Amino acid sequence: MSSMERFQTDLPFSFHDWEELAQQELDPGAFGYIQSGSGNETTLRHNEQAFEKWSIIPRVLADVSAQDPTVKLFSREHQVPILLAPVGFQGIVHPEGERASASSASENGFPFITSTVSSVSIEGIAKLMNDVPYYFQLYWPNDHDVAVSFIKRAEQAQYAGIVVTVDTPFLGWRERDLSNHYFPMQTGAGIENFVSDQVFQAKYNSDQSLTKADFIKTIQSILFKQNLTWRQIEWLKEQTQLPIILKGVLHPEDARRAAALGVDGLIVSNHGGRQLDGVISGLDALPEIVTAVGNELTILMDGGVRRGADIIKALALGADAVLLGRPYVYGLVKGQRGVTAVLTNLKKDFVTGLAISGVTSPSELNSAIIKRLG
Numbered sequence: 001m002s003s004m005e006r007f008q009t010d011l012p013f014s015f016h017d018w019e020e021l022a023q024q025e026l027d028p029g030a031f032g033y034i035q036s037g038s039g040n041e042t043t044l045r046h047n048e049q050a051f052e053k054w055s056i057i058p059r060v061l062a063d064v065s066a067q068d069p070t071v072k073l074f075s076r077e078h079q080v081p082i083l084l085a086p087v088g089f090q091g092i093v094h095p096e097g098e099r100a101s102a103s104s105a106s107e108n109g110f111p112f113i114t115s116t117v118s119s120v121s122i123e124g125i126a127k128l129m130n131d132v133p134y135y136f137q138l139y140w141p142n143d144h145d146v147a148v149s150f151i152k153r154a155e156q157a158q159y160a161g162i163v164v165t166v167d168t169p170f171l172g173w174r175e176r177d178l179s180n181h182y183f184p185m186q187t188g189a190g191i192e193n194f195v196s197d198q199v200f201q202a203k204y205n206s207d208q209s210l211t212k213a214d215f216i217k218t219i220q221s222i223l224f225k226q227n228l229t230w231r232q233i234e235w236l237k238e239q240t241q242l243p244i245i246l247k248g249v250l251h252p253e254d255a256r257r258a259a260a261l262g263v264d265g266l267i268v269s270n271h272g273g274r275q276l277d278g279v280i281s282g283l284d285a286l287p288e289i290v291t292a293v294g295n296e297l298t299i300l301m302d303g304g305v306r307r308g309a310d311i312i313k314a315l316a317l318g319a320d321a322v323l324l325g326r327p328y329v330y331g332l333v334k335g336q337r338g339v340t341a342v343l344t345n346l347k348k349d350f351v352t353g354l355a356i357s358g359v360t361s362p363s364e365l366n367s368a369i370i371k372r373l374g
């Protein structure tokens with residue numbers, strides 16, 4: 001079979017076409033929740049536009065016959081420098097939810113990050129993962145015992161690291177959701193890790209008497225710890241052997257502070273333009289953070305990554321890998337097969353892009369092949 005025949009031609013290729021398909025397939029509330037950003041969505045737009053300000057200046061006549069897109073992150077081999085970002089509530093996109101996206105990631109060698117508010121449990125996702133590193137994203141609950149329980153469960157289920165999201169003491173101001181009266185947890189799609197948590201159940205639902213609505217209210221009341229500070233990060237560093245990665249760092253001073261505490265990695269991210277509108281894009285924030293701490297810890301970025309050249313630009317600016325959010329979530333409207341189409345096409349686009357840029361591996365990418373023109 002030639003490689004051309006393997007393309008799923010009944011499915012879209014471009015991000016724009018996938019987004020349109022998702023809009024057709026999903027109810028307006030769910031689609032709006034996924035697509036939209038906070039405020040007037042300036043940051044959401046900037047995330048994609050930031051990539052257009054940079055141009056690749058390719059090298060020619062290099063032997064690019066053998067491509068190797070693998071990278072080492074946190075001392076482990078990763079087949080591609082592209083992780084599936086933690087995205088909660090995937091059960092609102094497809095009945096299989098994370099079962100489909102995690103299986104697709106595993107089958108295609110992509111690392112996966114499980115959200116705290118996933119619709120499949122920490123352990124359920126771990127069972128699907130063969131030979132690819134998978135990470136647990138922690139929304140640090142405002143209940144120490146539940147936080148400890150989640151961390152222990154991730155360790156037991158052999159997660160490769162803990163991603164602590166630090167940009168969400170509160171959810172951002174999301175007017176689309178407010179207009180649609182859409183709050184994803186009320187669908188019941190993102191509660192599985194609480195349902196399956198013995199500590200949470202013993203503390204809040206010991207006689208199993210909570211109605212589903214009250215169960216959800218209880219989760220919401222402890223989901224975000226508003227007084228989370230560097231102290232807890234320091235504490236976590238002492239508690240676990242797993243790499244600790246902070247997601248949502250944009251300021252180089254915070255990056256330095258993380259490095260000083262011995263944090264292992266950062267995700268330079270504005271949460272897909274969903275937290276504070278008006279903040280800098282991940283790509284624009286990246287160079288200063290790389291200058292500040294790039295030699296000390298692993299730097300990932302996300303926001304607006306849509307095609308292979310975007311990944312090349314992020315890596316050339318010093319990222320070790322990128323995260324993909326909405327693109328694979330739109331693929332999920334067609335289940336595992338849809339996610340696989342998105343992932344395999346992106347990988348091909350990226351690997352071909354490396355070759356046309358004149359390099360054979362991510363490690364050869366640096367600022368010498370990129371120029372800011374916008």
Ligand SMILES: Cc1cc2nc3c(=O)[nH]c(=O)nc-3n(C[C@H](O)[C@H](O)[C@H](O)COP(=O)(O)O)c2cc1C
Pocket residue numbers: 033034035047085086087088115116117137165247269270271272273274302303304305323324325326327329
């Ligand atoms: C529908 C949706 C749900 C999300 N849920 C989470 C989450 O549970 N935890 C988290 O840390 N980030 C969450 N994010 C942010 C993503 O991890 C990621 O930072 C962002 O989507 C990257 O931008 P992109 O969508 O432009 O690729 C979510 C994003 C979307 C679109």
Ligand SMILES: O=C(O)C(=O)c1ccccc1
Pocket residue numbers: 088117171184185271274
């Ligand atoms: O939508 C999000 O970005 C998100 O992270 C979230 C998390 C918990 C509850 C609602 C939204």
